[in-house]
Amino acid sequence: MPEGDTVWNTARVLDRLVGQTLERGEFRVPRLAGADVSGWRVAESASRGKHLLLRLLDKDHEPWTLHSHLRMDGAWRVYKPGERWSGRPAHLIRVVLRAERAVAVGYHLHELDLVPASREGALVDHLGPDLLGADWDPAEAVRRIGQRPEREIADALLDQRNLAGIGNLYKSETLFLRGINPWRTVGEIVELEKTVTLAQKLLAANKGRWSQATTGSLRRGEQHWVFERAGSPCRRCGTTIRRSKQGDHERISYWCPTCQPGTESPAGQGRPTLARD
Structure with a gap:
């Protein structure tokens, strides 16, 4: 699933539309099929956590927002007029925005809205502080997380209502670097602000590049400490990295049993495995 840095980078790709007037828009979702944005001006491309916000001005200079969410498999691509679209199969296209100097194509987008x-605000105000936004506030993130001290820390970090932008990769890498077992409860975590601050630094380090590295190396196979490394030795201690489903949504957690000591599944729900990813 694209995480906050990927969405931020995608917003920068859509910056190529900013300042241009749309010649035509094609919406390939039923509820927006009749929408006409021709003559509208693209004012800004922004991200909020994992949400993309393309801000437009209609012919009467009234402001609108084209909102999209990438979820697991969505993507935006921007091409030159006349350039061949090579991003994804054509049947996955959900929206096409044509301007004089650029054509933006949205593939397999979710929660597509023009409002x-x-x-x-109705679409994004429920989100916590954005790790890559001007509103980032570690103290507020800690306050929100702390409202449920009984919750497992891995689930708390993934909850976008607490802080916006963390996905499975940064959850796993942050907890490893802090030496925190994913099944520890929020109430057990000492200096929680250091944990959310580290997560923000990891995301910010990958702004402007598509390769998500947390180890300092961009070489293939060396980018991560534990994420998608189940069955491989820990880069610090040599212990075999493990993985297990966790939480109500059964998201995968990766961890080192030695560097992140603790019970793997207090409720007896987890089934740790050693299979390679």
Whole structure:
């Protein structure tokens, strides 16, 4: 699943539309099939956690927001006019925005909405502080996480209502670097602010590049400490990295049993495996 840095980078790709007037828009989802954005000006491309916000001005200069979410498999690509679209199969296209100097194509987008700017808040105001946004506030993130001290820390970090932008990769890498077992509860974590601050630094380090590295190395196979390394030796101690489903949504957690000591599944629900990813 794309995480906050990937979404931020995608917003920068869509910056190529900013300042241009749309010649035509094609929406290939039923509820927006009749929407006409021709003549609208692209004012800004922004991200909020894992949400993309393309801000537009209609012909009467009224502000609108085109909101999309990438979820697991969504993507935006921007091409030159006349350039062949090579991003994904054509049947996955959900929206095409044509301007004089660029064509933006949205593939397999989710939660695609075109709303007046006054309603943008209804789509994103539930989110916690954005790790890559101007509103980033580690103290507020800690306050929100701390409201449920009984919750497993891995699930708390993934909850976008606590802080916006962390996915499975940064959850796993942050907890490894802090030496925290994913099944420890929020109430057990000492200096929680250091944990969310580290997560923010890891995401920020990958702004502007598509390769997500947390080890300092961009070489293939060396980018991560534990993420997608089940069955491989820990880079610090040599212990075999493990993986297990965790939480109500059964997201995968990766961890080193030696560097992150603790019970793997307090509720007896986890089934740790050693299979390679």
